[in-house]
Each structure stands twice: as C-alpha cells, then as structure tokens.
Amino acid sequence: MSASLLCASSSQNSQPTQVPALPIQQQQLLLRQQLLSCDGKAAAPHMLIEDEVHGVIEIPSHIEEIVNHPIFQRLKKVKQTGLLSLACKPASSHTRYEHCIGTYKSAQDLLAALKRNSNCERELPEWCRRSVEIAALLHDVGHGPFSHYWEQVCGEGQFDHELNGLLCVDRIFADMKCEVLRSLRDDNNGRGVQLIKALIIGQSELLTYPMLGLGYLFDIVHNSRSGLDVDKWDYLRRDNKRLKLLSDEDMQFDDVFLKARIALDGQRIEHRCEDFHLIYKLYTARWRLHIGAYQQPKALAFDFLLSKIVRRCQPQLIDVRADSKEWLDLYDDRVMQLIDNDPLTVYLRSPERWIESAPCDGNNEECICVRRKKTAPGVDMQPDECYPLYGDPSKKRSFERLTTPTIISACYALQ
Template identity: 75%
Template sequence: MSASLLCDCSSLSQQGTELPTLSIQQQQLQLRQQQSSSDAAAAVPHMLIEDEVHGVIEIPSHIEEVVNHALFQRLKKVQQLGLLSVTAKPEATHTRYDHCIGTYRSAKDLLNALKRNSNYDRELPEWCREAVEIAALLHDVGHGPFSHYWEQVCGESFDHEQNGLVCVDKIFGDMKSKKLRTLRDDNNGRGVQLIKALILGKSELLTYPMMGHGYIFDIVHNSRNGLDVDKWDYLRRDNKRLNLLSEDEMQFDDVFLKARVSPDGQCIQYRYDDYHLIYKLYVARWRLHIGAYQLPKALAYDQILCKIVRRCKPHLISVRADSKEWLGLYDERVLQMIDCDPVTAHLRSPERWVETNACDDENPAYVCVKRIKVGPGVDMKPDKFYPLYGDKSKKRKVDRSTTPTLITACYKLL
C-alpha cells in the first residue's frame, strides 16, 4: 500500500522510523510527548503520513498547507509508473503523491547526513533548507497523466519540470503560512526562485549568489552526476512494489548517508569506500528498466495511448497547469475521455493482446516495439563527475557493463 494519511496501514520498511510497532495514534502521542518535554522550540508536526518506504513521515503545519493544495492532491490520481499496473505489474499502483512525499523525506535525510558528516563551518540558512525540502516535495508536481507516458503523448511540447514551475507559483500564490509567504515575498521572492531553480537543477537561473552553498544543487535534481534524492526514493519505492531486486542488490544507501559537503561548499562528495555502491545504484536502475519500466508491452501501451489521444482528444496535448482543465487531467479521467475510441478497450484489457512474429506496421491492429537500452556502465557518468573523498585506496574497481539490450516485440490486437 502506498503513502497514507493516518488511517491507512502499510508495511513499514526497516529504513523508517523507530516506532513501527505502535499504532499511528500512539505514534502521534509519543511524538508530541517527546517534543513537549524537549527544551527545543521545534513545532509539533500537524500531520503524520504512514509511508511504505520511510515509515511515519512528520509533516510540519506549513508543509501540510502545500500538501493539501489541490495541485498537489491531484498527484494521488497520477500513477508513478503510468499504465504498467495494467500491462504487466498489477502491484505497481503507487502514485506521484507517494513519491513526492518520500522525496521530501529523503531530502531531509540527506541534509541531516551532510550536516553530520561534514566539517563545513558555514551553516545552511534556514530559508535555504526550507527551499530544498519544498523543492523535493514539489519536484514532480507538474507531471501529466500516466507520469512519463504523457511526455510521450505530447512529445517535445511538454516538460513536466517546466510545467511544475507554474504549479509552484500557483501554490505559493495561495499560501497563508508566514514561513511560506516569507519564501515568496522576502528579498524579491528569493525563496521561491531557489525552489524553482532546484527543481530544474540549474543554479545559473538564480539572480543572486549562493555564497558557499552551491552543493544544495546536488540534492533534488543533480545535473552533475544524477545522484539525487529523486532517484534515491523512486528506486527504493518502485522496487518495494515490483520486488525485482534483492535486499543486497538495493544496498546503496551509504552513497547518500555517508556523503559530505566539499571543502569549498560547491558540491557533494562521496566516499571512495562507496564508489562501487554508486555503480550498484545504476545497475539497480538498469534492472528496473529492463524488468519493468521498458517491458515491451508497457512500451506498446505507450504507443497506443499516444495514437488514441492524438486522434480522439488532441486538445489535451496543449493543456498545462495554467489552464482550468489541468486539475481534471489525471489517469482515470483521460481514460474516460477517450473511451469513445474503439481501441481504448485494449488499454483496459491486456488479455486481448497476442504476441506475434508477423508484424505489419501499417496495420492499426498491430503494435510493434523496438528500443535499445544502454548498459548501466553507460548510464553512470565517467569517474570525473563523481567528487570523492577519504582513503583513495578503498576505491574498489568496478567492471562497467556497457552492453546494450535490444527490446523488441510485436502484438496483434484482437
């Protein structure tokens, strides 16, 4: 079961909270008692979310305001892996909402690890930390129906991150929390500007210098080498549902938990000891692509969805977050809107597909798939992109697999 608010139950992972044996009500009470007895002035969280990857996630009241916004709530109706739950993996019903909440928690975990592991004496300003956490929470708020499938439907005209920036502005325009209004209004809105730059992974979009805190651009969208909390959450979350990889194959958390801030504050460094775990992460990602994300039938569904929407409801391709239609543009609603097309029945009925060797690309009753997936050694960037620290002798040699995988199949629609 995916992330749930208070009343729903799900199995808690070992990486979650230390309170998994208590009921959600007991956990609420214990957390409040701990905080009320503390000398710290930390605010009591207003919301607790039970998550299948992280356990119980505490949501402060100002973050709850963001979570409760209609644009964020819409993500509950957008599946993380699109039509995969219909095509081949019925267990893959988790949503973008679940992933965004988990990425928020992962960002907090990484920020805490960086503070713990670093000898960097420049404290990250509170408004910057808030911006990082909110950027993690909102990094996928602009996704269309069926997540990445929708980008295939719309082609190059749709970018979920750029669309997400419109959502960020609309969400902050509605906020009442003093903390959130400060991020929006103080110093020409530098906080919201930072949130949007972090989502895109482009520090050059800022109109002000980060003054020794450039490393935060390696947290949410790491355009340097791809090691970010987005990837950290979705690999764990997707595999928990799909159960494709063993516990040992998923043991790469130390890449993040042992990372530190570089001496100049401009990047995140990873231990030489964990270099082989970086490759393990990319192998895990590659395995999920081959075993789930790019299954031939899933890719074929993508093709059919594209054809139906473009033929039946082409105006949907131009709907963006600045339109009144956006809130009503989610998975099940799109399927309802294209139900008039006779081919839509095949999206809902995978048993009506037959794999065949004889393929006719010109015949609409046939769907052919051909794609090449590069090896994990290609997905992982060259060594120079990974800043390392510690004992160089502990860097293990990895044998990078660069062999591409051909994904090909042909289906006849009955």
C-alpha cells in the first residue's frame, strides 16, 4: 500500500523535515506551514508517500521527477514476490515500486547513522549523497515481470535485472529536466550517473575516476563484499510485514545498520562488535522467509509452469529489454493477458487445482515436480573476516552457524 500527496519544501538542498505521527493530510498542511514560515517564500513542491514500513516519506522535487517517470511508474505493476501471491501467499501483493521507495528511505537512514556514528572530518559531497540515494531508489528498476521469477522464465544467466537497470537509468536521465539531475548526468563527464550505475551493480571498477576515502559508499546499496546493504534491510522488513512469518524478536537486527560507522580510511562500513550476532540473525530471518515463502514448493512449481507457458506461446517476450519500446508494456498483468489462451494458464489462476501427489521420476507429463536445495544461513552469511568490526571485542557474542542445506521437494498433479 502506498499513497502520495504534494507538499512544500524551502529548497532542494534541505534535509527531510521531521513531522509528527499525524494523518498524512495533516502532515502535508503542517509541513507547508513550517516551511513557509521559515522564509515566507513560495516553495518547490514535494511529494509525501505513505509507506507501510517507514511511515511518511518526504520525496524532494528532483526525486519526484524520477518517481514520476514512466519507467519507474511501471514498477507499480511488478509484484515484489512474483507469483507468490497467486500460488500460496495472497497477502504478498506488494510491488517493486514500494520496495524501491523504501530502499531510498533506508539509504537516507543509513547515511544519517554513518554521519552520526563516525569521526569523519571530510563531509560527504552533496553529489555523492544524491547519487547514493538515487541508486537505492533505482536499484531494482530493471526487474522483469514477476520480479526474480522472470529470470527463471528467460533462462539461467540470460536476464540480469541489474544490468537491465543500467539501461533504465540511462533512459530516465536522458529525460530529466531538473538542474540537480542534469548536473549528475552532465557535469565532470557524468560522474553522478556513473556512480549511480556502479552502486547498483556493486562494482567500483565501473568508474573512470577514483573514490578516494569514499569506498564505503559501495557497502550501502549493493554490498558485494559482505552482502549487508539497504536492499536487504528494506525487503526483509517489508516482506515479513505482509507474510507475518517472523516475530518482532526475529526481526531485531536494525542496529546492524543504525550503529554502523565509517572506517578511519573511509573504505568500509564497520559494525559494532556487540552487534555481530545480529548479522547472523538477519541472515537467519532471510533464510526463514525463503523456506516459509519465497521457495515454497508450490511457488517454485508456479514458476516452472509460467516458464513453460511463456516459452511455448510468447517466446518473443524473453528478449525484451529496457532499451526497447516494448519494455513499458512488459509487466505482470500484461504477461498474464498475453498467455491467457494457453490451456495451462488457468492453473496459474487456480491454486486450488494443484494437488500434491506422490513423488515421481519427473517424467510424468501430468505432474509438475520441483526439487531445490536452499543453502543454510550460516553459509549465506560471509566468513567472519568479511565484516569489519569496531568497539570492545569482548562484547562480540558467539553463535553456532547452521550449515546444513534444506531440500525443497514436491510433486503436483493439475486437476
């Protein structure tokens, strides 16, 4: 669920204004009154988005221009958890749009925490801050229909939503009118857009300039070194809010991010010794969501059937990418419309017609069988040395890593 309203801001460089927990319409009015009373001048419009995880998020005007772009608006029609809501978890109907907005806010929260907790003499340049926030906003803009399920439809290694997202970034910035966004695109050989794209895929090598003392920025959006990033921070909270699989205690790992700081050399993000066990708690929560929802056998079976149908009756969709005019029309409901005449599509709309049956050898045409191995949280979490720590080493709590994989296996007959 998300909703947006226009409100006011005194300048594009202002920090998000704190407003009390009032209904969004009252917050809009209060924020406008506060900002107008500061200088008495007419203010640039801002958007307020009501988010089920973060509350009310204030969107400055340059971010609003990106949010309103058709390529970003398309994410409203792409489910965050793909076919899961059709297969077995009806409440899981939230979208990539909501997750991307939430990841933008999570990046703001982490940047604020890093500034608060660190001893950095050098202020983060404003163009870098904006680039990090925009990378967080656009990190999933390249997802195909049904999110990660589409990668299975296209075939292993054939569709990379992050690389496709770089095409989306170029298309979005080519249309931008705001001076702030144009400067990220045009100034200093487009260093801002370069950084946005490098952060999305987690590769500093993509840059044509050095990030002296700012290497820690690559631990924020797509952390290819340890896996701890604001993408996970948002989607774990968001998905569990819908799925309700884990308790509040299971989800208590916010301090991993809120107590983090920048290393003295500026190259990494460090975490408190006393929070190290919470990193494992995060990976355990992620694993439990995989076992309890993302990789439920019926969800995997739905994925298999979708792949079979699309490849049989609409194979041209597999080749559509963000640099083609067809991209805006490639989303969940549109794909379902295009495959509607296939005799098997009815089973994607009727989960009650899937009857779990005895295991078979996988060659029975009347059955759909799935078998997958999910790695354990102790394996998904990187080795200890991948997580730079600070503080009192005696406060680092020990824990036993679960390393035994989970075998997911089931057979379904279609009635």
